[in-house]
Amino acid sequence: xxxxxxxxxxxxxxxxxxxxxxxxxxxxxxxxxxxxxxxxxxxxxxxxxxxxxxxxxxxxxxxxxxxxxxxxxxxxxxxxxxxxxxxxxxxxxxxxxxxxxxxxxxxxxxxxxxxxxxxxxxxxxxxxxxxxxxxxxxxxxxxxxxxxxxxxxxxxxxxxxxxxxxxxxxxxxxxxxxxxxxxxxxxxxxxx
Amino acid sequence: xxxxxxxxxxxxxxxxxxxxxxxxxxxxxxxxxxxxxxxxxxxxxxxxxxxxxxxxxxxxxxxxxxxxxxxxxxxxxxxxxxxxxxxxxxxxxxxxxxxxxxxxxxxxxxxxxxxxxxxxxxxxxxxxxxxxxxxxxxxxxxxxxxxxxxxxxxxxxxxxxxxxxxxxxxxxxxxxxxxxx
Numbered sequence: 001x002x003x004x005x006x007x008x009x010x011x012x013x014x015x016x017x018x019x020x021x022x023x024x025x026x027x028x029x030x031x032x033x034x035x036x037x038x039x040x041x042x043x044x045x046x047x048x049x050x051x052x053x054x055x056x057x058x059x060x061x062x063x064x065x066x067x068x069x070x071x072x073x074x075x076x077x078x079x080x081x082x083x084x085x086x087x088x089x090x091x092x093x094x095x096x097x098x099x100x101x102x103x104x105x106x107x108x109x110x111x112x113x114x115x116x117x118x119x120x121x122x123x124x125x126x127x128x129x130x131x132x133x134x135x136x137x138x139x140x141x142x143x144x145x146x147x148x149x150x151x152x153x154x155x156x157x158x159x160x161x162x163x164x165x166x167x168x169x170x171x172x173x174x175x176x177x178x179x180x181x182x183x184x185x186x187x188x189x190x191x192x
Numbered sequence: 193x194x195x196x197x198x199x200x201x202x203x204x205x206x207x208x209x210x211x212x213x214x215x216x217x218x219x220x221x222x223x224x225x226x227x228x229x230x231x232x233x234x235x236x237x238x239x240x241x242x243x244x245x246x247x248x249x250x251x252x253x254x255x256x257x258x259x260x261x262x263x264x265x266x267x268x269x270x271x272x273x274x275x276x277x278x279x280x281x282x283x284x285x286x287x288x289x290x291x292x293x294x295x296x297x298x299x300x301x302x303x304x305x306x307x308x309x310x311x312x313x314x315x316x317x318x319x320x321x322x323x324x325x326x327x328x329x330x331x332x333x334x335x336x337x338x339x340x341x342x343x344x345x346x347x348x349x350x351x352x353x354x355x356x357x358x359x360x361x362x363x364x365x366x367x368x369x370x371x372x373x
Binding site for chain 1: 221254279306313320321328337
């Protein structure tokens, strides 16, 4: 979309703001179709996504290995800007991707780990077991997924880890209202 | 009922995770898009934005060099040579309310929390194509109108002040644009 021509743009100026409107530059891509139109782009995309699903387990293993490597760097070098950032990124990616890859419990455990990294006042003071348990849980969920009856175990594991993490974060942030509010706030995003 | 001719749209996808880029590419292509450009960091995305002039930007938040939030802020520069009005869909693992607010205040048009779904992505694209919002420029903000709805029951102080051009001394953007032609 090229920058709109100035003649197309209408600007209303007020005391402390401008309201800028222009003809919808993407109007040309909208097409009216009959209600009974059978083409369903969402179903088509879901089918295409299902076609990729054979790769998801391998992708998840790569993400899990990346997280383990990031934590190994923390164990070796301690928490610093670089190691903390990489650990957060690795966990954050799993939080975002794992449910799509069919590992929702890994996503939940990764989210819990992200919250610890984001809201702990001093990462060096976090009980090492709390972080290790999250890393180990994510790796176990990924590697044991093909076994029967692991789903409920994985859910329970993630739920308990989140409970422990929240308990810790509430305790250490009791004098940091901004963080405490973020820790206690429910996840609110525009619904799909 | 409306459909989008995706084959007439040009997308720029920015995500540092190659798996997520692959998923996005797959979804967009299966919607019918042909032109999907990809970058793995904000700096490259900004270059590609200027070069390819995409219709819609889909960006992750957490990325190296500069992140999706900074990318949005750089695109939303009213005086820039590039197009500051392109819709920006932020697709992110962040799912806290305050993040939505921060993204909105950086000029992001739509927010989509991961995990991604075909339906969620399609709806966001349909929304930016079919229902573009006017842009607002203040001293501290340039981007799509953050008020999606008007409320007759709102009882707080009005943050925007009316009074057309009586107080503001500077010429409007339109006047400046006209005089520069």
